[in-house]
Amino acid sequence: MSELNVEDIKKILPYAEIYKIYKNKFYAKIPKENWIDSARRLKEAGFSLLITVTGIDRQNFMEVNYICRRPEGNGLVIVGTQIDRRDPRIPSLVNVWLGAHFHERETFDLLGIYFEGNLDLRRILLPEDWVGHPLRKDYKW
């Protein structure tokens, strides 16, 4: 299979800024409103295996990412969007990928991002009465 390039991803996600990070691996920065839409489009375009949903605490904003790949190889996209750090909310991807559920639970546990629409958003790795979200940069223990 030939290598993918930025234009191929641009066709799938017209509203995104695309960067090539390595061979066949791309980073796509999208506006917050297109979060669900981008996932649907990527899934239809063959990127049907969800690797993970995660987040990065950028200190003045919160970045949410999901990574998906083509199961037959040859292509991986990291999609990222910015959300408000004090009230981090983003629609859940559960309706697109069933498997997004437990990645979102973990991200909620460690970073405190609320995924609206995920009905079972509980802590998973830390005890249920734990205070704070340890992967935030200002977490003190």
Next chain:
Amino acid sequence: MVNDQQTSLESKDIRTLTINVGPQHPSTHGPMDIVVTIEGETIIGADVKLGYIHRGIEKLCELRNFFQIPVYLNRLCYVSGMFWEYGFVKAVEEIMNQKVPERAEWLRVIACELTRIASHMIFFASFGADVGNLTLYSWGIRDRDRIIDVLELLSGQRMTFGYFRVGGVRYDVPVGFEDNIEKSLRYVESHLRDYERLTVENPVFIARTENIILADSSKALELGWTGPLLRATGLKRDLRRDEPYAVYDTIDFEIPTGKRGSVLDTFYVRIEEVKESIKIVRQAIKRIPSGPFQHRALLYPPPGIGYAHVEDSRGECGYMIVSDGSPKPYRVKIRSPAYVHVMSLPYILKGLKLADLYAVIGAIDPCLGEIDR
């Protein structure tokens, strides 16, 4: 009070029962808690509780520099530590565009494939203990010890290797290594036929595992499964072939697949994988070039984001690393295959019998170190 009891007796709830499997249970392969609700013998619901050994490795990575981190990461999955070092090292190399000498690539392949054999041997052993086949347990450990001896020669450690480093590997092979490997491989290979006779050709074992279907291929993809479990459902997906790294594109090996995604199929896939790994190691020993085994690398990568994947013995081990140009990573996200498999237990357990739960847990081969991180 009495009235309450009477109404609950009459209601439907009384026929269901909730059982905690864990945190201490011989079949959970570590401290993991599965709360199953059963009606009669049939499981009607399950909830997985994790985090009993959550150590905060992702936070720890933000506090250590790039050369200290691989030492922690092989403690993520203690039966296949090499892969987890490799994933991180590969992600860092991708960010800084570091070249790796060819000899190091081959050494990495040897180390990884030997670890895959050792990891699958642990799978045979623990699965045997789960379904009451203790012969399999002692055979698995016996054969694994031979592989671990080779890995100890290579890296100096039995389980927590610390063998990979950015730009190559830490040590070259010792004198007489090829003979040692060949001897161990022959030892393991001579027993593989016995495994087959004891498991995939054994009517008792087949009757126990054949009709426990984990998932079909579309459900497996929807849940995000990778590795031997996905291959057991019949899909021919292997990152070593689909998205080749190191020198896997020049190596000749098969990708074994199952048929229906049953527990028996996962077993069959793993036995075949051990054979393929032996084949790969043999080729690697024959074709390994001479030359340097490590390049000098920068102390830390430039700012950037990188994702690297390695076909672990359980699935896709992935690292997303965000670097801000300082000696420490800004964020490290570890993608664990076994986390996905274990968390999808509630979706696959419905309708199975309680006694099948242990076969299912054994088949997905959880490794709690990588699940809890």
Next chain:
Amino acid sequence: MGINNIFQDLRIKIVDPKKLSFVDKLLVWSRRNSLWLLVFGIKCCAIEDLMVPGASNYDFERFGVLPRNSPRQCDLMIITGPITHKMSQPLRTLYEQMAEPRYVIATGECSICGGPWKGMYSVLDGADQVIPVDVYIPGCPPKPESLIEGIIKLEEKILKGEVRRKFLPPTGLPQLKTDWRC
């Protein structure tokens, strides 16, 4: 992290080796030679110190160490990994469910002092903050030979007739009956 201060660490003699009757000698001898082990794998050391010695290469059944699955049947617990805040309560419960006299071996750096994870937000500084530990086996992970050495050390301790206990202080939680003797 707080928990350390709750318990008082005590060392108690349950038998005096100098004044032993024949029955006591028999009791101590049989205690030493039938250490039944709780199958309780936490992390790395569970492979090296529970599974591998249990199989044919090292075979700790030579020393009377027999793996059992229920804590009610066990005398010996091998702690094989870091103890987190979430794990501390189940660990204490398991320990209390074991029959007296009970012994604990902590293998590996994680269970001795927290090891590589020392100071992380969710990890305690060693298992001995929650339950008393009789023998510590260093290593990351210790080889199966080290475990066998540790078991021999523990047998020597049993012959001396000593056990270690941690008590809740009388002012602490509601009155627990601390009748630990056999």
